[in-house]
Amino acid sequence: MDTFTKSEKRETLESVVIRFAGDSGDGMQLTGSQFTHTTALMGNDLATFPDFPAEIRAPAGTTYGVSGFQIHFGSQDVRTPGDAPDVLVAMNPAALMTNLADLKPGGMLIVNTGAYTKGNLKKAGYDNNPLEDGSLSAYRLIDLDIQAMTIAAVEPFGLGTKDALRSKNLWTLGLVLWLFGREYEPTVAYLNQKFGKKPAIAQANIAALKAGHAYGETAELPSGIGPYEVPKAKLSPGLYRNITGNDALAWGLVAASQLSDLKLVLGSYPITPASTVLHSLANLKSFGVTTFQAEDEIAAVCAAVGASWGGALGVTTTSGPGVALKAEAIGLAVMLELPLIVVDVQRGGPSTGLPTKTEQSDLLQAAYGRNGDSPLCVIAAATPGDCFYMAIEAARIAVQYMTPVMLLTDGYLANGAEPWKIPAMADLPEFKAKFPTERTEDFHPYMREADTLARPWAIPGTPGFEHRIGGLEKNYDSGNISYDPDNHHKMTKTRAAKVAGIANSVPEQEVEVGEATGDLLVVGWGSTYGAITMAVRKARAEGKSVSQVHLRHIVPFARGLETLLRGFKRVIVPEMNNGMLVKMLRSEFLVDAIGVNKIAGQPFKVGEIEDAIDSALENLT
Amino acid sequence: MSPSEPVKKLTRKDFTSDQDIRWCPGCGDYAILATMQRTLPTVGADPAKTVFLSGIGCSSRFPYYMNTYGFHSIHGRAPAFATGLKLTNPELDIWVITGDGDGLSIGGNHLMHMLRRNVDVQMILFNNRIYGLTKGQYSPTSLVGLRSPSTPLGSIDMPVTPALLALGAGARFVARSVDTMAKHLGPTFVEAREFRGTSFIEVLQNCPVFHDGAWDHVTDKARAGSTMLVLEHGKPMLFGDKGGPQQGLRLKPKTLELEVVTLGEDGITEDDVLIHDETNRPMAFLLGGLEPPNFPIALGVLLREQAPAYDASVVAQVESAKNKGMTDVDALLRAGHTWTVE
Numbered sequence: 001m002d003t004f005t006k007s008e009k010r011e012t013l014e015s016v017v018i019r020f021a022g023d024s025g026d027g028m029q030l031t032g033s034q035f036t037h038t039t040a041l042m043g044n045d046l047a048t049f050p051d052f053p054a055e056i057r058a059p060a061g062t063t064y065g066v067s068g069f070q071i072h073f074g075s076q077d078v079r080t081p082g083d084a085p086d087v088l089v090a091m092n093p094a095a096l097m098t099n100l101a102d103l104k105p106g107g108m109l110i111v112n113t114g115a116y117t118k119g120n121l122k123k124a125g126y127d128n129n130p131l132e133d134g135s136l137s138a139y140r141l142i143d144l145d146i147q148a149m150t151i152a153a154v155e156p157f158g159l160g161t162k163d164a165l166r167s168k169n170l171w172t173l174g175l176v177l178w179l180f181g182r183e184y185e186p187t188v189a190y191l192n193q194k195f196g197k198k199p200a201i202a203q204a205n206i207a208a209l210k211a212g213h214a215y216g217e218t219a220e221l222p223s224g225i226g227p228y229e230v231p232k233a234k235l236s237p238g239l240y241r242n243i244t245g246n247d248a249l250a251w252g253l254v255a256a257s258q259l260s261d262l263k264l265v266l267g268s269y270p271i272t273p274a275s276t277v278l279h280s281l282a283n284l285k286s287f288g289v290t291t292f293q294a295e296d297e298i299a300a301v302c303a304a305v306g307a308s309w310g311g312a313l314g315v316t317t318t319s320g321p322g323v324a325l326k327a328e329a330i331g332l333a334v335m336l337e338l339p340l341i342v343v344d345v346q347r348g349g350p351s352t353g354l355p356t357k358t359e360q361s362d363l364l365q366a367a368y369g370r371n372g373d374s375p376l377c378v379i380a381a382a383t384p385g386d387c388f389y390m391a392i393e394a395a396r397i398a399v400q401y402m403t404p405v406m407l408l409t410d411g412y413l414a415n416g417a418e419p420w421k422i423p424a425m426a427d428l429p430e431f432k433a434k435f436p437t438e439r440t441e442d443f444h445p446y447m448r449e450a451d452t453l454a455r456p457w458a459i460p461g462t463p464g465f466e467h468r469i470g471g472l473e474k475n476y477d478s479g480n481i482s483y484d485p486d487n488h489h490k491m492t493k494t495r496a497a498k499v500a501g502i503a504n505s506v507p508e509q510e511v512e513v514g515e516a517t518g519d520l521l522v523v524g525w526g527s528t529y530g531a532i533t534m535a536v537r538k539a540r541a542e543g544k545s546v547s548q549v550h551l552r553h554i555v556p557f558a559r560g561l562e563t564l565l566r567g568f569k570r571v572i573v574p575e576m577n578n579g580m581l582v583k584m585l586r587s588e589f590l591v592d593a594i595g596v597n598k599i600a601g602q603p604f605k606v607g608e609i610e611d612a613i614d615s616a617l618e619n620l621t
Numbered sequence: 622m623s624p625s626e627p628v629k630k631l632t633r634k635d636f637t638s639d640q641d642i643r644w645c646p647g648c649g650d651y652a653i654l655a656t657m658q659r660t661l662p663t664v665g666a667d668p669a670k671t672v673f674l675s676g677i678g679c680s681s682r683f684p685y686y687m688n689t690y691g692f693h694s695i696h697g698r699a700p701a702f703a704t705g706l707k708l709t710n711p712e713l714d715i716w717v718i719t720g721d722g723d724g725l726s727i728g729g730n731h732l733m734h735m736l737r738r739n740v741d742v743q744m745i746l747f748n749n750r751i752y753g754l755t756k757g758q759y760s761p762t763s764l765v766g767l768r769s770p771s772t773p774l775g776s777i778d779m780p781v782t783p784a785l786l787a788l789g790a791g792a793r794f795v796a797r798s799v800d801t802m803a804k805h806l807g808p809t810f811v812e813a814r815e816f817r818g819t820s821f822i823e824v825l826q827n828c829p830v831f832h833d834g835a836w837d838h839v840t841d842k843a844r845a846g847s848t849m850l851v852l853e854h855g856k857p858m859l860f861g862d863k864g865g866p867q868q869g870l871r872l873k874p875k876t877l878e879l880e881v882v883t884l885g886e887d888g889i890t891e892d893d894v895l896i897h898d899e900t901n902r903p904m905a906f907l908l909g910g911l912e913p914p915n916f917p918i919a920l921g922v923l924l925r926e927q928a929p930a931y932d933a934s935v936v937a938q939v940e941s942a943k944n945k946g947m948t949d950v951d952a953l954l955r956a957g958h959t960w961t962v963e
Contacts, residue, residue: 041960186958235962239955255950265709267701284953285939286946290708292935295734299701302694302731306674306705309692310713314705332695422954460690460706460713463669468638468685470693471677480640481685 010181010229015074017082018176020169021099022091023060024053024067027169031089032069033417034173038186039073040242040419043232046073047530049081049603050415054272054355061123063094075231079530081416083605087179089172091115091146093124100136108225109139110175112168114147140225144215146171153211154204163201167208174212181229184213236421243420245384245413246273249343250280252391253315254287259392259430260399262313265290267303269322272355273411274345277317297325301342305329308338309469311435311459313395317343320362321352323369323406330404331370332471334495337446337455339398339405339433341391346410348601357601358411360526361577366406367555367584373492375499377401378555380408382529385420387413390552396431401502402454408554410576412527412603433457439464446479452505453498500556508560513537514547517567520616523593525551525581528574528604535609546613554581557588565591572596572616574609631662638688649800649826650679650747654686657716660807664814672715674703676723679754680747680826683718697728700735703742707932714814715742721762722752725781729761737791739818741930743810746783746823747800751832769831784909784923787821788902793926794820795905797919799840800827805851805920812922818930825918838913848913852921857894859884860917869894870916872907879907881916899925 018035022028029050036048051068058065072082087108090096092115103109116131130136131143150168151161170187177184188206195202216227257264266289268278282291290312294300301316308314316326323330323344333340346362348354366378377397381390387409394407436443436456445467446455458465467479475482476490512529513536524532529550536548549564551557565571565585571593573582579595586593596612598604636658644650661671671689675681677696684691690713694702699717707715717735724732724746735744751769752758758771762783767776787795794816798806806824813820825836839848846862850870858870867884871893882889898904905924912918947953 037958041958043960043962237962239959239961241955241957241959251950251953254953258950263709265705267705285942286948287950287953288939288943290935290939292705292708294701294704295730298698299704299731299734302698302701303705303708305694306692306702306707307709308705309702310706310709312709328695329698422959425951459710460672461670461710463667466668466688466690468640468687468691468693470684470691471695472693 010227013228013230014076015072015078016087016180016228016230017070017072017085018087018089019068019070019085019099019102020089020172021066021068021095022089022169023094024055024065025057025060026067026091027166028067028069028091031169031173032071034187034190035176035182036071036417037190037242038177038182039071040240041186042182043235044073044075044230045078045233045235045419046071046417047078047081048072048417049412051602052356061092061094061120063098063124066095066098068095068099073230075233078233079534080603080606083607087176089176091169091172093120093126093130096130097124097126103139105138107139108142109136110142110144110172112146112172113143114145140222142221142225149211149215150208153208157200157204157207159200159204164204167205170205170209171212174209174214175216178213178216179226179228181227184209235419238421240419240421242417243385243388244415244417245381245387245409246276246345246415247280248385248387248420249381249391249409250277250284252388253281253313253341253395254284254289255388255425255428256392256395257287257289257313258425259428260313260395261432262311262399263288263290264315265292265304265307265312266315266317267292267294267300267307268317269294269297269300271297271319271322273347273414274317274319274322274343276414277343277345297322298329301326301329305333305336305338305340308333308340309336309460311433311457313339313341313399315341315343317345319345319347320349320365323362323365327370330376331372331374333404334370334374334376335471336469337402337495339395339402339457341394341398341405341407343391343407343409345414346408354601356411358527358603359576359599359601360408360410360528361580361599362408363525363554363577363580364583366408373496375496376555377403377405377499377502378408379405379553380526380551381413382526382550382552384413384416384418388420388423392428393552397502397505399431399433400454400505401452401498402457403499403502408526410527435459435462436465437462444477444479445469446474446476448494453494453501503553503556503559506553506558509549509551509558509564511564512548512550514540516547516564518547519545519569519620520613521547521549521564521568521571522609522613523549523551523565523571523573523581523585525554525575528576531604531606531609532574534606535613538606538610539613544613544617546617551581554584562589565589565593569620570594570616572612574598574604574612576604631666631668633658633662635668636661636666636688638686640685642686643682644679645830647829648679649749649828650683652800652803653745653747653806653824653826654683656803656806657687657810659803660810664811666714670712670714672706672713673718674699674706674715675718676728677754678720678723678752679828680718680720681723697723697726698731699723700728700731700740700744704735704738704740704931707740707742708935711741711932711936717742717744719744719746720753721746721748721750721760721783725761725783725786733786733790736787736819736821738931739791739793739928741817741819741932743813743820743822746821747826748783748823749826749828749832750780750835751828753828753831757831782910783823785906788906788909788924792821793818793924793928795909795923796820796921797823797825797923799825799836799920801840809921812925816925817933818928839918848917850911850917850919852897852908852919852923854897854899854922854925857891857896859891859894871895877907879911879916899923902926
């Protein structure tokens with residue numbers, strides 16, 4: 001074993017993928033998010049992927065209680081959390097058991113030997129201690145008794161062993177920060193703020209963090225291991241912050257409220273992975289935001305519809321099971337032709353499914369999951385930061401067209417983070433809502449604008465506009481209840497035409513990467529954006545004729561999509577479901593699009609899409 | 622209307638919409654509608670600020686017939702729409718119209734939560750102990766043994782007592798009246814409208830088609846004196862048929878039960894009879910459960926208990942946050958750690 005040089009001659013890496021894995025009580029999410037925070041401040045581009053169990057505290061030491069956080073950072077464009085980790089931190093045997101297979105051959109493996117007890121090994125399913133049986137020889141192993149060193153570091157603060165051990169994640173963070181040339185000050189500031197009222201805890205955590213960092217500086221690590229540096233990325237100039245999809249979504253809704261000059265009223269019911277949007281908005285009451293935690297999913301959407309009728313920007317946030325419960329009320333909003341934003345942060349289904357895992361399997365539910373012919377607008381965010389803009393887009397469409405809009409994100413976007421260039425409100429277009437105030441003789445609640453087919457938003461409290469609306473079919477010419485057969489036909493066609501017409505207000509579909517014609521088009525939507533982009537770029541760098549189209553508007557599709565689809569010999573559609581967008585494309589355009597499906601509760605790896613591109617290009621004549 | 626124009630005194634006509642009423646002839650809903658249309662002008666209600674919001678069922682067609690703002694929503698969910706609307710515009714005077722099926726069966730959850738939150742709306746529950754619009758199935762208030770299309774051998778469901786459910790959910794204003802008793806129903810609407818918080822009014826309503834006479838044991842004119850106890854705050858709980866003995870309610874302190882006593886018998890005088898106190902919640906529970914033949918049914922305001930209205934508290938929290946917190950979205954987007962890329 002060589003002695004590590006203290007001169008800190010660091011090897012430069014273009015990008016690194018680190019996965020922190022441990023027991024769900026080990027604080028891996030905090031460790032990962034603090035590493036992310038510091039890395040963002042260092043100027044790297046990055047993407048993260050937290051992956052945690054549904055159980056809040058699964059029994060300690062079990063494989064199903066393992067919580068992970070993966071970060072991909074680099075000096076080049078980073079679009080995904082990385083296919084396979086270069087570095088795996090395994091705080092206990094269960095974390096090793098569940099994550100080792102993903103580690104790249106020759107990858108760095110940091111283990112906390114103190115947790116590799118007989119009992120923990122058995123719980124994880126190891127017959128022999130992998131640290132001793134040579135099974136880890138393919139990796140660069142850093143095996144340290146992190147527990148013991150943490151206890152020693154926090155000893156001056158007089159904590160019991162149990163409390164002292166809570167700081168072991170910070171010791172580990174300190175070491176990893178040092179390995180990649182990162183400072184610990186931002187984490188110190190965070191700990192002081194978080195534990196301001198418990199100075200002893202704050203100090204103990206800071207001591208553990210610094211001890212881990214100092215260990216790296218002074219101790220001997222095995223040959224060939226670190227330290228490294230990852231230079232700053234060349235991002236476009238501007239002011240940046242780190243942002244998760246759910247925060248971006250909440251802030252986008254607040255921005256939309258100001259751009260439309262409407263009060264934001266959120267009706268919501270807690271559900272993973274959407275709850276943090278409710279939490280964020282509950283903290284933004286100073287912007288005039290009203291949040292209502294309803295008694296159930298149905299009441300949440302009904303309150304939002306009631307708010308919309310009253311002249312607010314009515315929003316409900318949920319996940320797939322919640323959308324199922326809300327279906328009838330969303331159908332009412334279709335019938336009432338009121339603005340409504342339904343945010344579906346998708347998770348694995350059906351039923352309760354995989355609550356903390358990501359999936360894109362609510363697309364057909366969003367587009368078609370209601371009784372009757374009940375069209376509404378469906379749009380989807382592509383990245384965590386894009387959630388901000390798509391929240392505004394949802395509000396714009398809802399208000400301009402008097403229609404419910406379903407905004408799809410997913411668990412990966414919700415919890416994943418990326419550096420985000422902060423926009424200025426002054427650069428975002430306004431879309432002020434119009435409430436009629438001067439009554440005309442011919443007023444009725446279902447008279448329509450010629451261009452958008454939107455009906456007037458006459459709100460209760462306005463003298464002269466008293467009217468009755470409801471879920472029964474309306475007469476096209478008076479807005480009164482009508483059971484007339486021809487009228488129902490006409491109204492159904494009108495509702496469909498209104499939603500189809502939204503495409504007139506949306507820019508033509510663009511090609512994300514590559515040319516508008518060629519051999520292969522990869523069509524995606526939602527959070528697969530990053531992985532598809534990277535895979536298409538790689539394929540193009542190898543000289544392949546591949547382009548990428550990414551859909552943000554799904555119902556209706558943006559204009560020009562059909563021409564693009566017909567400009568390629570073959571079309572593939574990667575989705576984290578069993579084939580949904582591909583069905584819609586095939587039925588709408590009669591194109592022979594081929595599905596590429598991953599239904600594992602995990603995002604696509606770039607390599608998986610590359611493989612799909614290669615096999616689609618095979619036998620292409 | 623220009624400011625110089627004298628304020629026009631509104632009449633029943635101003636609250637009557639141009640829509641044809643589609644209830645069955647003889648339906649108790651006609652009487653309730655007429656009482657509402659007559660009552661609102663007397664309290665200076667503004668049609669533009671008045672909203673009738675309903676679920677699904679016969680009673681839920683009510684909003685179409687009022688010349689105010691009206692919202693005919695989906696089955697059971699009217700309280701949730703009303704809550705969202707009230708949070709958006711607390712100045713609106715909102716009436717939630719529901720029935721025993723809509724409000725107590727499919728919408729039981731929303732009813733309970735609106736009551737406990739104390740949202741400032743009036744909720745009128747038309748109780749005819751039957752499903753009307755779906756053609757006569759038994760409802761959550763139908764009595765055991767009721768034969769209906771879905772209970773050909775007789776219902777075996779234990780019924781719920783709406784007033785007790787409301788009290789149990791924490792309602793602060795609970796009243797009861799009868800469809801055809803306009804002189805009692807109208808003032809009850811007025812009291813409910815004045816109350817800040819959810820006012821729950823159960824109206825005993827007759828469905829002449831599917832459950833005719835469901836309330837005859839209460840409303841039968843020949844015996845109504847002894848089958849109804851019309852409560853008045855601060856007044857003794859007296860009742861009795863015309864010409865018959867005067868009766869009253871007395872508390873049996875050892876068993877916490879009410880008993881009917883006859884004045885003049887066994888030395889009973891008016892002093893022995895309970896005085897109605899609208900703020901007494903335990904007494905409201907005792908009164909709410911009474912029904913003939915052993916007791917009269919209690920009509921009027923069973924409970925009136927002042928408490929903060931939910932919507933007012935929500936607005937207060939938002940206003941207070943506005944005065945203290947951030948209001949600039951640009952500042953929000955830049956809060957916390959940021960960095961500049963040159």
